Amino acid sequence: MAQRQFEFPKVGLLIPVVVVLLILFAKSTVTVGPGEGGVIFETLGEGINTEKTYGEGFHIVAPWNKMIVRKVRQQSISDEMNVLSVNGLEVKVNGTIWYEPEFENLGSLIKTKGEDYERELLDPAINAAARSVVGRYTPEQLYSSKRDVIEQEILDEVTKLLEGQFLTVKRVLVEDVKLPPTIKQAIERKLKQEQESLEYEFRLVTAQKEAEKVIIDAKGKAESNRILSASLTDKILQDKGIEATVKLSESPNSKIIVIGSGDSGMPIILGNQ
Template sequence: MANKPIEFNFPKGGIFTIVLLVVLLIVFSKSTVTIGPGEGGVVFERFGDGINTEKTYGEGFQIVAPWNRMIIRKVRQQSVSDEMNVLSINGLEVRVNGTIWYEPEYNNLGLLIKTKGEDYERELLDPAINAAARSVVGRYTPEQLYSSKRDVIEQEILDEVQIILKDQYLRVKRVLVKDVKLPTTIKNAIETKLKQEQESLEYEFRIAKAKKEAERQQIDAEGKAKANQILSASLTDKILQEKGIEATLKLAGSENSKVIVIGSGKDGLPIILGNQ
């Protein structure tokens, strides 16, 4: 006996319902967007005026019309590093390696994308950084760039970038100059010069220290000589005799055996002939 094929009998309108559900599912999937942490979104209205600059959408689940597109960008602080070839004040080529911290203005994200495009870092930030770096580095010599001017250069580049990006809906928060690379010959010359300057300062310090020590010893010797002079002037023969008598009386009271000859010493002072 042959097997009969199984037949499914859909109710009237069943196929239409399934098709409708599939269409609704597709429309729903096209209409929902999830914006991640630290991100913001703006809507591109396909049948409207393009980017909607009135509203920035925050983190979480968002619903948009299926014919529109949600553009999502990071709105938290970000950083970009770059290495630029710039010229110093004397025309020497210098390579500056730096990092920039920036963030878009959240409420003006739509205006930023509408005026500068989705790739606004390349269109707006990179040219501003390069222009500021060239302007600032061009004010200094290689020696200044290599040694003591690093923090000043960072602040001046930051100031320049903020002026360039004023009213451009993009804020630069900080500039860090990681490294300044000079040609090897220039770098070696600067290091040799700095070493010689350090040795010269050390030599001058030693000379100054020795000079102060000599002055101290001279003052000490002069003080002792003056004290001896004053003491010698005050020691008359009478005072010396009195001091001799005092010493004799103390010795006479000592338990050690001795012979004291009174009046036999120079200037009539006693002579001690014996002791223990």
């Protein structure tokens, strides 16, 4: 009995120790999900450790440190910006930009720009690039024919602004350009008139080409007849007539009577049935 009384206190002390160890272990484990990366914030050190980025999977971290997990796959944000065209007209541009943090430099990105680096870094760069590029064009160009060019120019501008900032922009899409209703209607009327003018011009060109074709065909036929007429003599015509008469006389559906000859020397055929 004395031995049992001596063991019970040991068991009672072991349980709290196990509980504490389990809590410390739970606080020391971090799972980085698909498409994510993690960096360590060293509470007793110099803050963000910029030397290593942790990839997907299960990781053990000292309980006094913190793992900051952020998405490192390609992401997108959309925004509507009020910008001025080249003639000072205010337009609204709806756009989407695709970007991704540099995985190896995630620690440097968070250390220099904070965890909310999209708001601190990406938003100002997009707005500055959009204002710079859109300000080069007229409302008509923005509304119709320059969309692809504008997207590429904004991408180039954003890339320059973010150079060396550990954030890569992949693509820019200008989804919509909103103009004041009166300006939009004026542009649409002008575009419609231009389209109708092009259609009318096309019909004129087509008609002219058809007329030229008819003239060429007529000239060709006239020249052919002139050459044929020049080559036909009375002797040739007489021989052709005799050949035709012979073929007609051989037809089973005809009865032919030849009496004398005509003024041209050709036989006179009577009695066709």
